[in-house]
Amino acid sequence: MMQGNIYSMRETFGRLLADLGDKNKDLIVITADVGDSTRALYFREKFKDRYFNIGISEQDMVNFAAGLAAVGKKPAIVNFGMFLMRAWEQIRNSIARMNLDVKMFVTHTGYSDHGDGSSHQVLEDIALMRVLPNMKVIVPADPKDIERSLPVIINEERGPLYYRIGREYSPPITVGQEYEFKIGKAYVIKDGSDLAIIGAGVVLWDALKAAEELEKLGISVAVINLFSIKPIDESTIEYYARKTGKIITIEEHSIYGGIGSAVAEVTARRYPVPIRFVGATTFGRSARSQRDLLDYYNINYKTIIRETIDLLK
């Protein structure tokens, strides 16, 4: 059987999803032939009759899930983020338009599928999902965030939801933090007063690292985990815009339409401040590790430090 790494994003997700199947008898897991890679197979090991690998057919998968939701089941699509985007129009016209209770859990997002290269590295999905009416968008930072949020989402949340995780790379970010997941809530994982770094996902490790380095220079930096991209925590963003007057956003995603854009939409309306956007601006490429790619594309703590010093000039 699969050799599991308990610190991996997909591993944590796959194990927990299978556990949640005990209590949720209507939970159905659907994948398009990536059950092994996404760790959806753990669910199959326990609940064979509630697991469907429908073949390499993403469009059919989305409408199939929509149909199951329409008769009262709780379908969870588990797939690579990139290839689910192939069915964006089905997500838009069936799941979102009918406001159906379909959850989409996607792995291999950002640069996490480092070896496969740009065809597999989805850097546009947050933009494509958050634009949809009725859709919620959740991005956990690390395995601990998955443990906090997945039970709430499966047990309590209703309606279309997009949940974005990577693959193996998962530096500890929120371990030791005391908070409970709530839809629409951002979490301050480090407080500060000169600048706020707002982001989501594994790149928050770089945000914390940058904050630590900047403290050494006497700059007080807050780091905010924007766990829930949509709905977005407007009050926390406004509070830190007022408190620090400067924001840097970081995301393992295109800066066009992604997390930085979402934050800027809030500050533009509620309290405009200068913002610098750290994230992707073009397609990825192959590399031996996700870390190599983050450094190669300057989505790292070094860029945050450089931008901060520039902002503070």
Place this chain on the structure above:
Amino acid sequence: MGIDIVPMEKGGGSDGTPISIEELDKLRQVAEKARRNVIKMLFYDQTIHVGSSLSSIEILTTLIFKHIRTDSSLVNKDWLILSKGHAAPALYAVLAEKGYIKEEELWRIQDITGLLQGHPETFIPGVDMSTGSLGQGLSFGIGVATGIKMANGSGRVYVIMGDGEQDEGEIWEAMTHAVVRNLDNLIAFIEMNNFQLDGSTEEIKPKNFLPKVWEAVGWKVLNCDGHDFISITNAINEAHKAGKPVVIFAKTVRGKGFPAIENTHKQRSSPDDARKYLLNA
């Protein structure tokens, strides 16, 4: 013809035909009224897809008035999915005859103050799936039919598609999926009217090979005259006995019964043509 002792839901005449004369008269009346009402909609809105709607009238009438069973349970009711959502005017007109939609609502189709959208939405009474983007109804139907099976429900799922719609790649995905699920409660119609939006299917993308493809994949393939109530009902009755997913290729005519556009790729016509039809027919 004697007294029809078979309950309406079961159908069938005492002489062995699948529909009693009384029932056949009723279906004819409903379809004729629905056809007139679709054409009458042209007085109020000239952008509705009249041609495709008139291709579907008899199939929708037969399903809604003879075969679709209603139930308060989602898994014991029958589902009707108009995958070719642009035939919405026909669906609305037949649903109005069944009492789901008020007739005056038909004249406000696509109006900003109206209930009826250009394509079906689930907030409209009697609509089971929001459609309008082609190729999605069959996959949704497989989801519904699978959910019904998992809950041991008795519901059946009817999906109506067009021949132009068969160009969509998702149809292939769904066609090959349904046979894996062994869905004996899924019945798909494909209306073969030989036209798609820009012209004839023959010049754009031929469809004549389709029955062979569906059969090779593992579907039970049936044929019917999509404007003949007895032929449609015979096909549906046979489909219920198939024990696997069934596709019914229904020969239909675009713009059926409306001379201004009949058997052409034209979807639309003028209020003048509608007036002529309504006065003469």
